[in-house]
Amino acid sequence: MGNYYRVGSEQDYGTPAVDNKELVSLSIDGQTVSVPAGTSVMRAAAINGRRIPKLCANEDLSAFGSCRMCLVEIEGRKGYPASCTTLVEEGMVVNTQTEQLAKLRRNIIELYISDHPLDCLTCAANGDCELQDVAGAVGLREVRYGYEGANHLDAAKDETAPYFSFDASKCIVCSRCVRACEEQQGTFALTVEGRGFESVIAASQGDDFIDSECVSCGACVKACPTATLTEKSVIEKGQPDRAVITTCAYCGVGCSFRAEVRGNELVRMVPNRDGQANHGHSCVKGRFAFGYATHPDRIAQPMIRESIADEWQPVDWDTAINYAAQRLQSIQKQYGRKAIGGVTSSRCTNEEVYLVQKFIRAACGNNNVDTCARVCHSPTGYGLKTTMGESAGTQTFDSVMQADTIVVIGANPTEAHPVFASQMKRRLRQGANLIVIDPRQIALVDGPHVKADHHLQLRPGTNVAVINALAHTIITEQLEDTAFIAARCEDEAYQTWREFISQDSQSPETLEAVTGVPAAEVRAAARLYAKAGNGAIYYGLGVTEHSQGSTMVMGIANLAMATGNLGRPGVGVNPLRGQNNVQGSCDMGSFPHELPGYRHLSDQGTRQLFEQHWQVELDPEPGYRIPNMFDAAIEGEFKGIYIQGEDMAQSDPDTQHVHAALAAMECVIVQDLFLNETAKFAHVFLPGPSFLEKDGTFTNAERRISRVRQVMPPLSGMGEWEITAALASAMGYPMSYDHPQHIMEEIAALTPTFSGVSYKRLDELGSIQWPCNDLQPDGTPFMHVDEFVRGKGYFVPTPYVASDERSNARYPLLLTTGRILSQYNVGAQTRRTDNMHYHDEDRIEIHPSDAEVRGIRHGDWVGLKSRAGETVLRADVTERVLPGVVYTTFHHPESGANVVTTENSDWATNCPEYKVTAVQAYPVREPSNRQKQFRAEDDKQRELLPTS
């Protein structure tokens, strides 16, 4: 495991690895080496322990050849070729160290240093500076040019970006930052301005970083070999002394990071090049927004109180656990075994989630366990399980690099899954086609470097009509893959579906009236996808969070099966998961009807397996889902809840209803980092650790299980899993584990798709995509390769059923919701970081024509009223939305976006219909009474906190 706790920077072989089976042999400094054809001389030398000095080369970037430090001598070639741009050839004889080269390199570094400040001792990069290292390596002893000549020592610093500073006086114009912005991030925010000696790095058109197109992904900062681009945290705290490889706890991409630490203080998060999901890239959240972990708002001590109007009493852990257990037990005594339940968090580790569901099923004796994935991707679980047999995406992220046509449905990757979006954009720049199906003009539709071939800008709530129209086109124009269907899918179901989808009622022309999308556009998109070669579908919550979320997921699966776009690289059905461990929390048996590995409770064999291992009898019937729990609470039959890291009072729809339900309960136990909105209704607060304080695993959107490693000790002294185990034990069901790895051993023993997973294997492989078992010992990058998990693919007819949520004279607009890059979910984490510089309030996007008729101008306060409630937001008048559609984010609790969303939900899973709410908008002078009340209540809750 030592390998994952490192000192110093990561290895850098100078140019990217080449995937080539053909080997080439050459001589480097007299040593014969063999490397894949296409490898640079620099990399070949580095792999074999010969470090050629370099400044502009970096393994993350394609070779550039500008610094001229890496020149070598090659027999039979004149001059001094740069080793970074020269590829190996069979029989090549390379000398990397000769007297002539030493002199040349010394003379070049002398030129660099003649225009560089001599403040190494006080420089933030001291000890982590490639210029310093190279100057040392080549033995520079004097700068004969003196320091009186032309220079850039007085160049201005740009400190406007929240997380890093740009000190142009230290810039060596290697263009690594510019190339990182282009090649890795794909934003093209940086450029070299001026020519020759006047060349300087500039953001956008010479703007300050904060005003530029820069998205603060940090790629440039990582790429910079000097102190020019440096994390402010490094400037403040100094260089780290160790690094821990861990996994980001933000979105479902699951980036691998080196958490670089000094003592127990996290200095910076640097994306890990070996990370199999992110390949060394990152976004503003994972890279920089970790300050919440040490924010003063963190609660460090357990607290209890009799009623929610009382002041919180800080207590020790034993007291808190026993108090919680006793309250739950007394509820069960009075109202029955099934009067309590629990909710697992998609932000917690697999091990922690597994333990909470085990706690509910085994210690509490019922199946009232659900997960926050209920409100995001539960339709994915239902839809993909039904059609293909496994509740998970089919591919790796890397698969997108082989896609010919990419379809993005109800997802906004550049905002919500930025690191994967960068990879997707790279593929699009290589020439892949793009179809976007979204009510809103997301950035991918029309960016400076990517453009959608077709944007099907549908009315919110009509997804199923669009997917049916696409499928209709494919079937009636004979574009289906008949061989795939015949070999791989159930014929009877296919014929039923085929008959359904071929009906005129499903044609683009008929459905145009419903969707608002021109039929010709739909047909063109269908042809593009069907004839793509490799067609890959990526979708997000714009698919699932609808009254027909599950139908739409099945519609997508139907489309992929009908065109044979499954079971190989470059294709597939790929749900983009919102939170870091949505996949994992579902895998771990969080849903009330199924045990870990998506096995239904009614399956006696599975149940018995768990009963034997857990030494309890399990209820074979499903328990309540989250909305059922709320309804039952209001009815008075559900009284106690254990909530692991989810702020339901803010994130769940129809806030008033949720608040009423929470207020009706007799024991609400909140386990969280902060005193969140839900904690206002809590009787017990158990301070949980941040991901930096944990050991465990997360499973990302590609089913990739990655290790989370402890970077610092838990603030409250207790690990997340330890709290749950203690609570179970106090309830009379002892749980004893020494370490989360033992929980994983139990999961592996009980779950066939996880049987090959262990911390040891994870350390060996870096990460593992489940299923991982005897059949697939190294995991499964691509699902359904030879046959579907359920055997044959199952086509399901998908009739379009209009949502109850329809616009009318009173509520003429349709509100849809989404995400923004710098904020995450309800903002509990990101609002406690400098990401607030980017997005400090939620705004309502409204089309200019809708704004004009209402007398709303850009920046005005706008009242928003639905059947459920009303709130006030400021207006962003924009053509990103169609007339009749308004859009907002819900990262800030005072915005109250969920005050207006309704309790409508997906028919199959009760996933809330966040994406469609009929509303009216009107200009107002100030925030709503509720919002003013919110502030007052918030202050009141703070007053109830113990003063330390």
Add this chain to the structure above:
Amino acid sequence: MTVRSDKLLHMAEQITANMAYTDDQSVVAAKVADHLNRFWDPRMKAALRELHSEGSEQMSPALEEAIGLIHD
């Protein structure tokens, strides 16, 4: 009829509508019943059955048939 049973009925009708891609009512009813059996807490099924036996609410024929097929 309480708020909750109103909601349960609404959910059940939603399920029925989404299964109704065929005119064969018994096929729809079987699918609806299967769904309720797999995903609903028995207390919710009981409430729905009770609502049905009270006969006060209008239900789609397929749902009525499905209610006859759900188990305890």
Add this chain to the structure above:
Amino acid sequence: MSTRVYVPADAAARALGADSVAEAIANLDLDIDIVRTGSRGLYWLETLVEMDSDQGRLGFGPVPAAAVPFLFEAGLPDADHELCLGLVSDIPELAVQERHTTARCGVIDPLSLDEYRRYGGFQGLEKARQLRPQDIVEQIQQSGLRGRGGGAFPTGIKWQTVLNAEADRKYVVCNADEGDSGTFIDRLIMESDPMMLIEGMCIAALAVGADTGYIYIRSGYPQAIATMRRALELATTAGYLEDLQLEVREAAGVYICGEETALLESLEGKRGMVRYRPPLPALEGLFGQPTLVNNVLSLAAVPAILADGADQYAAMGQERSRGTLTVQLAGNVKRGGLYEVPFGTSLRELVDSLGGGTLSGRPVRAVQAGGPLGAYIPPALFDTPLDYEAFKAIDAMLGHGGLVVFDDQIDLGEMARFAMSFCAEESCGKCTPCRIGSVRGVEVIDRIRAGEQAEDNRILLKDLCDTMIDGSLCALGGMAPYPVLSIMKHFPEEL
């Protein structure tokens, strides 16, 4: 039939008043048909007015506009007129030349397809159309033609490389971003015989399998751009461009875009920055596709090679330098202009005999050959023949054929400084030896000239020159030291 009178219209002749001359002639009440030609490049004779006679073209010049009435005082002038130079073909400086590439320059109306055809135009293309691509390439290889842009790389090998590359699309690109000091031949050809360049590109495209071509012309050459565009229209209308989509692009206006990889970046719409090599542009050039990039002169030589046969071309010249070189004599020289001569002609013959020594009449002090990055050659080495290898042997280069003459009043230390400051001015900024080295070069030369630790600084300057030569990414930084080193070597008292 009215008499044809020829008045040049290339930019240099116009700068010397050719338009006023033409206008003045037009205003005469004479039965004259004025033909605006390009220029023969005998610039000391411009405006050179020519007239058909039984013996051939009679030349008159130089003719200032004010002299037109005098010239036509007695109607059409004859060989006895005071301004008559005799038959143009007998003008000694022209008579000794071997005009192959520039045979039609100044002779025909550049935008007349008929005249172009009458003077042998499109014969090369017609021959090429009978040949397989490989046969065309072999003709070029046998001719011994080497890249006339300055690199002197065997043209046939480059063509072969592009021909052998497998790709869906290939490009031919003509580098007409002529930026060397003292050079003008690309412009002269484009303004005087544009069809020849088009024909050369058509043959090149046929040979390598390209379907799209670009002519990237220096932005400071508006007349060449306009002439080429018009010529393209005419050639297109006449059906010569059915297999080749050819387009003129105005260059970005910086010296570095004459470097072929920076040129390709610029053509792609990007900042003109040098690319590293390999990959060779021949394999991964414009938009990553195999691309043949040739200078105007190289492409202009092609029609004649195809029409007359490779052997005839290869028969001229010496050693590995075959054919002719279009020398452009400029600077402080009595008879500045174009001299197309076979390789092997000595520098002395060009400067002293043909050029007539300095314009100032003072002794020649040095000749800078091959543009701003070329060496300064002292008269002691003037016996060196025009030959790529012979020039290399004296640490000099022929480059694009520009020779700039200086008399004994030149401050060569200042010229050395200029070489570095030119490099600093024109550096794209990508590689360090050029980006920082050129600036330091100016500073060190200043210190030497000011007498500050002159010996140490001379050693440093030599070190710097070596660093730039060995370390630079492209020829700009890699050659800027040559003028400096040549001055340090041949004129040590100056630096």
